């Protein structure tokens with residue numbers, strides 16, 4: 001059945017046999033499924049490699065097509081700043097397919113920054129920001145719009161390397177268009193969304209730039225959950241609002257030029273980068289290439 005879905009079969013596409021993929025522990029959960037730590041141990045002697053396996057909830061038929069697209073997307077990406085694709089695992093019994101990725105023991109950026117906030121310098125935070133930016137520049141070169149860029153989806157490979165780790169919501173922009181319009185918002189992380197994504201469900205590289213600005217804010221607030229964008233925005237919107245009206249409140253705040261405040265200890269040049277990414281009109285936002293140059297030239301040197 002799965003083979004009939006013309007998954008672009010690539011020579012390096014490893015196929016993992018379900019019976020040798022041993023579950024160890026959960027790595028994270030989301031609204032469509034989960035990512036688990038597993039050991040692929042065909043010899044059965046615990047010498048096999050540790051891998052991260054992304055499973056789709058079997059009953060969510062609608063995402064199956066999205067999941068197939070995610071697998072096609074991530075298997076075609078080769079960049080130091082993007083989590084490595086390893087292969088897929090068919091489990092015919094459950095009539096489902098799982099995505100096998102490299103496992104990075106440091107885990108997500110959120111936990112890492114919260115734990116190491118005393119020892120991480122602004123210079124190191126800026127190195128992480130420029131790596132994420134280079135990963136996004138690569139995605140843009142492949143006409144891939146991420147749509148869910150947030151610190152929770154960034155992985156730590158080492159004390160000096162981070163990678164973009166989740167492609168569950170990515171879209172490929174058609175060659176004749178500048179943006180992708182989704183049909184329904186779904187569980188949208190609106191506090192990471194550009195205005196045009198909230199009001200018109202339009203997603204582009206420029207809306208990814210807006211989200212990158214929010215990731216910069218998260219990084220320079222060390223992912224402190226009291227300063228989380230949802231909490232800070234929510235405090236301005238008030239507890240009574242819910243559903244559609246939250247989006248309208250947020251849009252009015254953004255139209256009134258309200259933005260997330262500068263995190264403590266955030267260098268002024270970095271905050272001006274964030275506010276540039278948060279230009280209300282998408283065409284006034286910098287490109288990822290602009291930001292990479294900006295960080296290298298007049299920010300990194302001053303830290």
Ligand SMILES: C[C@@H]1CCN(C(=O)N2CC[C@@H](S(=O)(=O)c3ccccc3)C2)C[C@@H]1N(C)c1ncnc2[nH]ccc12
Nearest residue numbers: 028029030031032033034035052102103104108165168
């Ligand atoms: C930060 C990573 C991405 C986010 N995440 C996660 O659990 N999810 C991302 C998508 C959502 S989902 O379950 O909603 C989802 C499920 C299916 C389709 C689409 C979405 C879960 C945790 C990951 N994590 C801790 C990892 N740690 C160590 N090595 C790793 N290699 C690869 C990931 C990974």
